[in-house]
Amino acid sequence: MSRFRLEIRVIPRPGLLDPEGKAIQSALHSLDYDQVHEVSVGKVLYLDVEAASAEEARDGADAMCRRLLANPVTEDFEIDVLEATAETVTT
Amino acid sequence: MRVAIVTFPGSNCDYDLYKCIQLVGGTPEFRWHRDVELGDVDAVMLPGGFSYGDYLRAGAIATMSPIMDAVKSFAGSGGPVLGICNGFQTLCESGLLPGALLRNRSLLFSSRDVLLRVENTSSIFTQEYEAGQILRMPIAHAEGNYHADDETLDRLEGEGRVLFRYTNAEGEAVDSANPNGSARSIAGILNEAGNVMGMMPHPERAVEPILGSVDGLGLFNALLSHLSPLGAA
Numbered sequence: 601m602s603r604f605r606l607e608i609r610v611i612p613r614p615g616l617l618d619p620e621g622k623a624i625q626s627a628l629h630s631l632d633y634d635q636v637h638e639v640s641v642g643k644v645l646y647l648d649v650e651a652a653s654a655e656e657a658r659d660g661a662d663a664m665c666r667r668l669l670a671n672p673v674t675e676d677f678e679i680d681v682l683e684a685t686a687e688t689v690t691t
Numbered sequence: 692m693r694v695a696i697v698t699f700p701g702s703n704c705d706y707d708l709y710k711c712i713q714l715v716g717g718t719p720e721f722r723w724h725r726d727v728e729l730g731d732v733d734a735v736m737l738p739g740g741f742s743y744g745d746y747l748r749a750g751a752i753a754t755m756s757p758i759m760d761a762v763k764s765f766a767g768s769g770g771p772v773l774g775i776c777n778g779f780q781t782l783c784e785s786g787l788l789p790g791a792l793l794r795n796r797s798l799l800f801s802s803r804d805v806l807l808r809v810e811n812t813s814s815i816f817t818q819e820y821e822a823g824q825i826l827r828m829p830i831a832h833a834e835g836n837y838h839a840d841d842e843t844l845d846r847l848e849g850e851g852r853v854l855f856r857y858t859n860a861e862g863e864a865v866d867s868a869n870p871n872g873s874a875r876s877i878a879g880i881l882n883e884a885g886n887v888m889g890m891m892p893h894p895e896r897a898v899e900p901i902l903g904s905v906d907g908l909g910l911f912n913a914l915l916s917h918l919s920p921l922g923a924a
Binding site for chain 2: 617619620623668669671673674
């Protein structure tokens with residue numbers, strides 16, 4: 601078994617009202633960054649997990665997102681396996 | 692009417708509900724989120740507050756509490772379940788009600804009285820009201836912006852499952868009377884079977900004249916007369 605570090609990005613579904621993104625966009629416009637057409641605000645979670653492979657680590661995270669970490673009504677999610685952080689010695 | 696009021700870490704309207712149930716002649720009982728059984732009760736209520744600090748999403752962590760399995764099977768067997776504010780968020784997160792509550796479009800926590808129009812008077816929660824009656828109740832939330840896809844919203848409306856809508860004093864569901872940006876000004880909804888309801892406004896804080904409104908009493912009285920048709924509490 602190995603330890604893997606996962607990055608999970610939970611983002612509001614496109615087209616959904618994102619008042620926080622709108623507020624940040626208008627703040628950027630007030631700084632004259634007129635090139636910004638859209639801002640979307642989500643959250644990033646980092647998980648250290650134990651798994652036999654990167655694929656298993658990702659599958660586990662996928663299930664966690666579906667059951668708890670993302671709301672299927674309003675959010676999408678993306679998972680990256682960043683690195684194998686350590687080998688776990690089993691006796 | 693014996694009512695289980697579920698307290699989660701961070702619930703803060705559980706005592707308001709307790710007092711309210713006593714006021715209408717019911718018997719309230721607290722249940723802790725770690726309890727696994729509801730016991731012999733006639734109804735279950737999930738109070739407002741900030742369960743688990745609203746971490747992840749409002750109401751999301753509460754759905755993992757041990758008591759929620761009992762709440763789900765109680766609801767599944769037809770028992771009345773009412774979720775107010777954070778309780779409504781928890782019912783949506785648990786899948787007992789459709790949709791989700793997003794951040795208010797103002798991004799602000801909004802604590803003030805709102806006006807609601809009664810949309811359906813045939814439910815066990817609203818049968819004491821008159822159709823189109825305008826109620827005054829407080830709201831106190833930052834995530835009360837009801838969202839569901841158009842198909843779900845059409846279905847809710849078509850099946851009479853929108854119980855309350857935010858309106859102005861004339862009873863018009865205009866945008867300026869919508870305190871949080873909720874789709875179609877929806878303030879409270881019912882599940883398909885008609886026994887689970889959730890709402891963002893606080894009827895339990897509108898049950899005595901000193902609170903500024905008694906318009907919430909009708910909801911609790913309706914449930915009481917549904918559960919105790921002969922008038923016995």
